[in-house]
Amino acid sequence: MKILKPQEPWIGKRGRIGVIIPSTNIGVEYDCQQIMAPGVTWHFARFFVGQPDLSSDDMFLAFIDAIRETIPDAMRDVMTCEPTYIMMGMSAETFWGGLEGNVEFEARLRDSIGPDIGLTSGAAALKAALDAFGAKRVAALTPYQSVGDVQVRRFLEESGYEVTNVVGLKCDTATSIAHTPPREVIDTVLRQLDGADVDAIVQAGTNLSTLDIFPTLEKQLGKPVIPINVATIWHALRAHGIDDKFFGRGWLLERF
Secondary structure, three states: OOOOOOOOOOOOOOEEEEEEEEOOOOHHHHHHHHOOOOOEEEEEEEEOOOOOEOOOHHHHHHHHHHHHHHHHHHHHHHHHHOOOEEEEOOOHHHHOOHHHHHHHHHHHHHHHHOOOOEEEOHHHHHHHHHHHHOOOEEEEEEOOOHHHHHHHHHHHHHOOOEEEEEEEOOOOEOOHHHHOOHHHHHHHHHHHHOOOOOOEEEEOOOOOOOOOOHHHHHHHHOOOEEEHHHHHHHHHHHHOOOOOOOOOOOHHHHHO
């Protein structure tokens, strides 16, 4: 009987990162494609969003309930390409229930990927990014309804930060988040979130890509302005031993 030997992969020799995203999401792929380390590859798996309506608190809660049913399928699917690390390219569920809720969320994912492979979730990545900067007082931007903003605030406060403000853009659907005009984001940051008492500004909601505008705002404001997609990409790379620096993509990827 012929014994087949495992083949050494040449694609993604430094890392093959499986990325779990909602079926409605285009922001995560866009951002990942701007941050490419040699020898590292991104591999996307979508979980079905059958309830994309986010137009009210009740519909937002229905969205959260619906995705809890479909995330495990995407986790199962991406594992078949033998990734060396897993990154969650979705954020609302990772904030739910505060610090304890995030721990429980990551524990549920372990049922699909096992105990040995590394894992990055959005909320935990933002916390690590804020800790890297030594931030104490933070403000947050989300695309969510009020019910989601409450969860973001709770997670940040339980993580030890003083939260000066959380502003939700109240996007109508999970899909429309990606089409938020950059001017609306910039105006919200400058007029409602920034202040002399704010050490850092963070943004949740992975379909809201701010990679193209936040590095400029950092220079203008003189403080960290951190998109969740950049935080998760940074966290996944660093946790996987990829220390490459990226310039023009924000201070987090340049300094840490």
